[in-house]
Amino acid sequence: MDGDQLARMAYLLVLLVAVGGWLVIEHRRRMGAMLRQIAAWGLIFLGLVAVYGLWNDIRTDLVPSQSIATDGQRIELPRGRDGHYYMTLDIGAVPVRFMVDTGASGVVLSNRDAERLGIDRARLIYTSQARTANGVINTAQVTLRNVQLDGHEEGALRAWVGDGDLGLSLLGMEFLRRFARVEIAGDRLVLVR
Numbered sequence: 001m002d003g004d005q006l007a008r009m010a011y012l013l014v015l016l017v018a019v020g021g022w023l024v025i026e027h028r029r030r031m032g033a034m035l036r037q038i039a040a041w042g043l044i045f046l047g048l049v050a051v052y053g054l055w056n057d058i059r060t061d062l063v064p065s066q067s068i069a070t071d072g073q074r075i076e077l078p079r080g081r082d083g084h085y086y087m088t089l090d091i092g093a094v095p096v097r098f099m100v101d102t103g104a105s106g107v108v109l110s111n112r113d114a115e116r117l118g119i120d121r122a123r124l125i126y127t128s129q130a131r132t133a134n135g136v137i138n139t140a141q142v143t144l145r146n147v148q149l150d151g152h153e154e155g156a157l158r159a160w161v162g163d164g165d166l167g168l169s170l171l172g173m174e175f176l177r178r179f180a181r182v183e184i185a186g187d188r189l190v191l192v193r
Helices: 003-026 031-061 111-116
Strands: 074-078 085-091 094-100 107-109 128-132 135-149 152-162 169-171 181-185 188-192
Touching: 003 031, 074 085, 085 152, 094 111, 107 111, 107 135, 111 152, 128 152
Parallel strands: 094 169, 107 152
Antiparallel strands: 074 188, 085 094, 085 135, 107 169, 128 135, 135 152, 181 188
């Protein structure tokens, strides 16, 4: 610790002793009640810290679901609260949620989704690299079979698994090229076959 940090720690310690001393003197006959109040406020504080720390995870779960037209030819994806578009594909009966990324050339699985699909990452051969927002990662190619979008068979899909975790699987242009038209209309991403 440098001098500034020591001074801050000393200041906080003096402040804690002053406030703690006042509480003990003020509540010396009601120590049990004071300790219960301190415990209650401590739990409230910890709860607020937990909500703040988990806020992005909570918000991610609030992303609206995709809507599919009845004829299967038009897919509309509402923009999520975070500004991104999400699509769920069933891969071998396992639902996998992807963030649609028009800046990504391929389909990239997160470590969690690769494991859910039964891909043994330790046995993969990482022969290429990809540039991500977090830097360069090594990637291995896999083929996803039995890919379906709301019951519509999409056929096999080439994907990549990285040696670094993305946190969320990405659905890039390799999949989007299967559609005749991809457009953003208002707050919706529209895919037309």
